[in-house]
Amino acid sequence: xxxxxxxxxxxxxxxxxxxxxxxxxxxxxxxxxxxxxxxxxxxxxxxxxxxxxxxxxxxxxxxxxxxxxxxxxxxxxxxxxxxxxxxxxxxxxxxxxxxxxxxxxxxxxxxxxxxxxxxxxxxxxxxxxxxxxxxxxxxxxxxxxxxxxxxxxxxxxxxxxxxxxxxxxxxxxxxxxxxxxxxxxxxxxxxxxxxxxxxxxxxxxxxxxxxxxxxxxxxxxxxxxxxxxxxxxxxxxxxxxxxxxxxxxxxxxxxxxxxxxxxxxxxxxxxxxxxxxxxxxxxxxxxxxxxxxxxxxxxxxxxxxxxxxxxxxxxxxxxxxxxxxxx
Amino acid sequence: xxxxxxxxxxxxxxxxxxxxxxxxxxxxxxxxxxxxxxxxxxxxxxxxxxxxxxxxxxxxxxxxxxxxxxxxxxxxxxxxxxxxxxxxxxxxxxxxxxxxxxxxxxxxxxxxxxxxxxxxxxxxxxxxxxxxxxxxxxxxxxxxxxxxxxxxxxxxxxxxxxxxxxxxxxxxxxxxxxxxxxxxxxxxxxxxxxxxxxxxxxxxxxxxxxxxxxxxxxxxxxxxxxxxxxxxxxxxxxxxxxxxxxxxxxxxxxxx
Numbered sequence: 001x002x003x004x005x006x007x008x009x010x011x012x013x014x015x016x017x018x019x020x021x022x023x024x025x026x027x028x029x030x031x032x033x034x035x036x037x038x039x040x041x042x043x044x045x046x047x048x049x050x051x052x053x054x055x056x057x058x059x060x061x062x063x064x065x066x067x068x069x070x071x072x073x074x075x076x077x078x079x080x081x082x083x084x085x086x087x088x089x090x091x092x093x094x095x096x097x098x099x100x101x102x103x104x105x106x107x108x109x110x111x112x113x114x115x116x117x118x119x120x121x122x123x124x125x126x127x128x129x130x131x132x133x134x135x136x137x138x139x140x141x142x143x144x145x146x147x148x149x150x151x152x153x154x155x156x157x158x159x160x161x162x163x164x165x166x167x168x169x170x171x172x173x174x175x176x177x178x179x180x181x182x183x184x185x186x187x188x189x190x191x192x193x194x195x196x197x198x199x200x201x202x203x204x205x206x207x208x209x210x211x212x213x214x215x216x217x218x219x220x221x222x223x224x225x226x227x228x229x230x231x232x233x234x235x236x237x238x239x240x241x242x243x244x245x246x247x248x249x250x251x252x253x254x255x256x257x258x259x260x261x262x263x264x265x266x267x268x269x270x271x272x273x274x275x276x277x278x279x280x281x282x283x284x285x286x287x288x289x290x291x292x293x294x295x296x297x298x299x300x301x302x303x304x305x306x307x308x309x310x311x312x313x314x315x316x317x318x319x320x321x322x323x324x325x326x327x
Numbered sequence: 328x329x330x331x332x333x334x335x336x337x338x339x340x341x342x343x344x345x346x347x348x349x350x351x352x353x354x355x356x357x358x359x360x361x362x363x364x365x366x367x368x369x370x371x372x373x374x375x376x377x378x379x380x381x382x383x384x385x386x387x388x389x390x391x392x393x394x395x396x397x398x399x400x401x402x403x404x405x406x407x408x409x410x411x412x413x414x415x416x417x418x419x420x421x422x423x424x425x426x427x428x429x430x431x432x433x434x435x436x437x438x439x440x441x442x443x444x445x446x447x448x449x450x451x452x453x454x455x456x457x458x459x460x461x462x463x464x465x466x467x468x469x470x471x472x473x474x475x476x477x478x479x480x481x482x483x484x485x486x487x488x489x490x491x492x493x494x495x496x497x498x499x500x501x502x503x504x505x506x507x508x509x510x511x512x513x514x515x516x517x518x519x520x521x522x523x524x525x526x527x528x529x530x531x532x533x534x535x536x537x538x539x540x541x542x543x544x545x546x547x548x549x550x551x552x553x554x555x556x557x558x559x560x561x562x563x564x565x566x567x568x569x570x571x572x573x574x575x576x577x578x579x580x581x582x583x
Contacts, residue, residue, distance in 0.1 A: 057380045057395030084380065084395065084409070084456070108453035110393050111356045125447035131440065134379065135413040135460040142410065154417060155463035158501025159436075160486045161455050164445055169502065178502025208381030208400055209408035265397040272392065322397060324388055 004178065007165035009130035012079045012100050013051050015149045015183035023186075023220050029247045033199045038225070038302060041251040042069040045221045046189050051079035052098070053219060055192030055212040058086025059109065059262040059270050061205070063191040063225040065255040065302035071095030072296055081187055082106040083137040083211060087262055090278065093118035094292055100128040102185070104137045112275060117282040131164035132156070136182050138211050143184035145217035152179040190219035193258050194243065195267070197226035201249025202235040202242055207265035209243060216244045223251045225258045227267060257306055257315055269321035274309055332561045334514035335583035336569060337533065338471040339365060340561035341512050342425075345469065350422035351375045353412070353461050356391050357579050358471050359425030364390075364573045369565060377421065379457040381407040390578050413457070416464035419504070424461035424468050428452075430483045431470065433527045433547045435490025435508030435520060437462065438483040445485075455487050462488035467509035474513035479545040491525035516541045517558050518549070526550050531558040 014020075036044070046052065052070070056062040067088050070078075080098040082089060086109045092098055093107075094117055107118040121127060132140075133156050143151035156162045157169065157180055167180045192212050197203040203224050205212060216222055224244065229252070235242060257264070261271035281291035299305045306315070332340075335358065342362035346352055348371035354360045363376050364387055375384050380395030383405040391398040400406040415421055428437035429452055439458060443449030462468050468490075472478060490508045492498055498507060507525075511518040517531045528550035529541055534557065542549060561569075574580050 058393065060380070060393055060395040060397070082454075086393075103454045105453045105456035107451055108456075112392070114452070119451055122451040123448055129446065131454060133455040133459040134409060134457040135417075138409050138413060153460075154502065154504055155460040156455075157463065157489075157503050158486075158492050158498065159459060159489050161440070161459050161488070164485075206406075207397060208395065208406045210380050210395060211409045213408060214410065263393070263396045265400075270392060270396065 001170050001173070003168045003170060005169040007162055007167045009164050009166050010128070011166040011183050012102060012130065013185050013187065017147055017149045017184065020144065020186045021147065027220070031200045031246055034201050034249060034252045035199050035229070036251050036253060038065040038069045038253050038255065041223045041253050042066060042073050042075070045223055045250055046070055046075055048075055049077045050188040051081070053081035053083070053187040053190040053215055054085060054088040055190060055210070055215055056259065056262070057084045057210045058088060059275065060259070061193050061264055062088050062259050062262045063193040063223065064088070064091070064260060064262060065225050065253065065258050066191040066223055067091045068296050068302055068305060070097055072299070081137060081185065084134055086110060087275065090115040090118050093121045094288070096121065099126065102132055102137060103129050104132045104134045109275065109279070113279060115279065115282060117288055130166050131161050133161060136165065136167065136180065137185070138214065140182050140185035141211055141214040141218045143182070144186045145214045149184050150181045151184065152181050154179060156180045185218060187219045189221040189223070190215050191223040191225065192216060192244070193225045195226070196228050196230045196234070197224050197252050198230055198232045198235050199252055200232065200246035201244070201252050202232070202246045203244040203249070204241045205243040213243060216248050221250045222248050223253065224249050225253045225255045227256055227258060227264065229254045255302055258302065260306060260315070261309070263322070267322060268315055268318035271309065271314065271318055329560060330563050330566055332566055333580065333583035334473070335580050336566060337561055338512050338514065339569060339580070340565040341517060341558055342469060342471055343565070344370060345510055346371050346374050346423060349373045351377055351420060352423040353377045353379060353416065353421050353465060354425055355394055355427070360390060361569065361573050361579045362425070362471070365565065365569050368568050368572060377412055377415070379412050380409060381412060383407055390574060413460055416460060419466070421465045422467060424465040426458050426462055426468050426470050426488060427472065428487065430478060430480045431472070431511070432480055432483050432490070434492060434494055434525055435511065435527060436483055436486045436492060437470070437488045437490065438485045440485040440487040442484050459488040462490070463503050464506065466506050468507065469510045469512065470508070471512045474515040474541065474544045476544055476546045479547065481547045491520065494525045495523060515544060521550055528552050529555060531556040533558045534560045
């Protein structure tokens with residue numbers, strides 16, 4: 001296949017499908033109890049230098065206990081899949097945990113504005129960046145999930161987004177049409193927050209799946225955090241609802257309200273006041289250092305963070321908001 | 328006496344008129360979502376709203392904060408994922424998309440990535456998100472923005488999402504499917520694009536605005552339509568629905 005043009009920036013993950021197969025050949029498929037704490041999951045499965053991906057959509061259904069724990073354990077030199085990332089990116093940038101990013105959506109929090117601290121970090125020159133679009137990163141995950149080394153798409157062509165990517169322009173052998181070929185992305189480790197999971201990792205996502213079905217199948221190691229732990233019989237009662245089967249999963253961490261301050265569909269809405277407090281604290285680096293100490297470093301786990309943010313009382317308000325009960 | 332309105336209300340009302348019944352529109356949060364909701368209530372009851380994170384045809388109870396929050400698939404016909412939405416765009420089943428950015432050039436190319444050097448930017452913005460994909464795939468893309476010289480530039484620092492690239496024939500040459508920018512709706516005017524050269528062209532001036540004002544606030548040479556008209560001011564009914572039903576908390580229209 002002839003390469004007609006190519007992006008200038010590096011690819012941070014190895015697109016070789018046989019190396020990925022070799023990894024998955026050796027990954028355990030035993031249906032065993034995988035329950036552990038967020039501390040154990042991060043100690044065991046997230047290593048300095050790993051390439052990390054976070055599920056959900058920025059401040060919706062995010063595995064925030066794992067994101068906080070990665071910062072608390074001061075993981076460094078991670079690669080990061082910046083796919084629809086908002087609050088998750090903001091927290092990891094606060095810990096300066098990554099030094100290279102595949103960027104489709106970073107530093108912003110949608111209508112809430114841009115994270116001042118994440119911007120400072122990205123404007124410092126300390127982070128290596130390769131540019132993509134959301135769909136381009138989704139195609140990279142789908143290729144990995146399919147066990148092939150690249151995928152194709154018709155967007156990003158002709159733009160600086162292509163020029164600053166690691167994609168290549170190729171010609172269709174059947175029609176002569178041009179496509180952007182993008183390399184498969186097998187993240188070393190991913191974390192996804194779900195509504196229900198059993199102790200083996202069979203997991204149920206309710207509502208939109210974003211890119212988590214392909215991410216779960218592309219990630220070499222997968223940490224599931226779940227609102228609720230359910231019995232395996234409940235999974236077997238309705239197998240149509242299973243989004244992620246156990247053999248993809250390495251760790252199961254039960255974290256009620258684990259997407260906080262993000263939204264968890266059907267359960268609780270995002271805490272806009274607390275998200276605004278992050279943005280406000282970030283304006284002054286000294287104030288922000290104190291803020292991080294209070295809300296992450298001095299907490300021994302995510303439950304302590306929840307308590308500091310108002311605990312169950314605040315959660316109940318967010319539950320009403322989610323259910324459109326006017327408070 | 329004509330009703331009073333702010334510039335945000337003006338842009339949302341104008342945008343809502345371009346969304347035809349029975350078509351599909353990919354929206355973000357804020358003004359685009361308000362325009363689509365207003366269109367559904369007034370002009371196009373069968374307009375189908377799509378959100379890139381996976382929400383298909385929700386019955387929006389109120390404004391979402393995020394394109395992936397639970398409002399975006401409230402009583403939806405399907406709660407899908409990003410792949411479903413993007414492949415629907417790629418197949419040619421999405422008619423409209425709204426885009427935004429820090430800069431736009433005369434061919435409707437948009438910058439939402441950065442100002443300055445790539446690896447050490449002066450200002451870093453979010454990047455494409457799904458915008459490049461929408462701009463590549465959707466039949467007609469639209470932008471609502473304030474009209475300033477800093478925004479309407481001769482050359483974008485970075486082309487995040489494609490308009491007509493370098494003009495006539497260049498989308499095709501790059502391998503992009505047919506489609507591209509349709510209307511640019513600002514606080515001063517509504518602009519379209521010349522059918523031949525694909526350069527931006529003023530089509531109508533907003534109430535009380537003179538052509539000279541538009542020219543002075545644009546950083547490149549604008550074409551002017553031979554039959555340039557006046558943008559119709561927001562009607563009382565548009566404003567009532569927008570204020571009472573679409574955005575009663577003034578989350579979007581309060582920003583003007």
